[in-house]
Amino acid sequence: MSLHDDAALVLKGYESRYEGQKELRGLYLEHLSAHPDAMWKSCTAGHLTASALVIDPERGRVLLTLHKKLGMWLQMGGHCEPGDDTLERAALREATEESGIVGLRPLEGGPVQLDRHAIPAPCHWHLDVQYAALAPAGAVERISEESLDLRWFSYEEAAEVADSSVVRLVERTRAALDGHY
Template sequence: MDRLTLKAQLQKYRTPYEEEAGFIQDFINLTEDPLAYKRERLAGHFTASSWIVNPARTHTLLTLHKKLGRWLQLGGHADGDEDLIAVALKEAQEESGLSNLRLVESSIFDLDKHIIPERPHVPEHFHYDVRFMIEAELKDQLVMSNESISLAWFTFDSVVDMIGYNPSILRMLEKTSKSEILL
C-alpha cells in the first residue's frame, strides 16, 4: 500500500462509529505531508497496527505495552515506510514472534487518532494509527519482545474485564463480531 492507495482507501472509508468518523479527514490531510510516515514529524505521524484474531474469531492477541502500561493491539511506527500493511505485519511479527500471520484483507479495518504522552526527549504528539485485521493460530508459540511487559491471547468475552475501558479496542471487538455475522 503506497501513499496514493492509502489516500484513496481513506477517502472511501466509512464507519458508523462517530469518534472514528470524526478524524478520517485528519488522516486524509496527513497523507499530503512528506514527513507523515516519520516520527520526526513531532505534531503527529502515521503508525500501523495489527488487530490479531484467531481464525475462529474467539480470541485476540494483545500486548501489555511497556512504555504506556496498557493492553493494546500490536503495532508501531512507520519509520519512513509508506506501506502500512507491511509495517503492521512487521511490527506484529517482531512483537509476537509469530511467523504465520495472515492479512484478512488489504483494506483498512480501523482508524484511531490518539495522543501519546510526553517522555524525555519526545514531546506529546498524535499517532494516526491505521489498523488491519490479521489472523494467527492460537497454538503457535509466542515470543515476547522487549517492548512488552506481557503478551497474551484473550477471549473476546474477557477483554473488557482484563483490560478495562478502551474505546478503540472495544470498537475493534465490535467490528470483529459484526464481520462474523456477515460471513
C-alpha cells in the same frame, strides 16, 4: 508508490459505518496533505502509525501485549519504518515482530478502524490505522522486548482488561469476521 501515497489511497478508500470514523478519515487526509513527513516519527505535529489486532476466530480469542511504556493491554503496532511500502504491511510487520507469530494474514477489506490518540511530547498525536491479522492454526506466540507480557484473551476477557479503543477494535473485527464468513 511511496508509503505516504499508499496511506492516502488507503484512507481515500476507507469507509466505515461507525460514528466518528468519517471525520477521522478527513482529519488523517488533511494531515497527510499538510505534512510530507506525516508517516514518520519525526513529524512532531503527529504521525500515522499502523497496528493490527491478532485474532484467532476459531478459538474466539485475541492476542494482546502489555505495552512496556504505557502499562496497558493493546493490539500490536507502532511506527512506520523506511522499508514499509504499505500501511497494511507495516501493521503486519509490527504484529509479527511483537507477537513472534509467523504467517499472520490480514483480514480482507482494509483497515478495521482509525484511532487518534494523544501521546507525550515531543510528538502530540498518533493517527493509528488499525487492521486485523488472522493467526494461523496452532500459532505460538513469543514475547518481544517491547512488551511486559503477551497473552491470549477471550473476547469477553479482552473487554475486561483493555481500554475502550481496543474493545471497539475487537468488536468491529468480530463484526467484519461475521460478514466475512
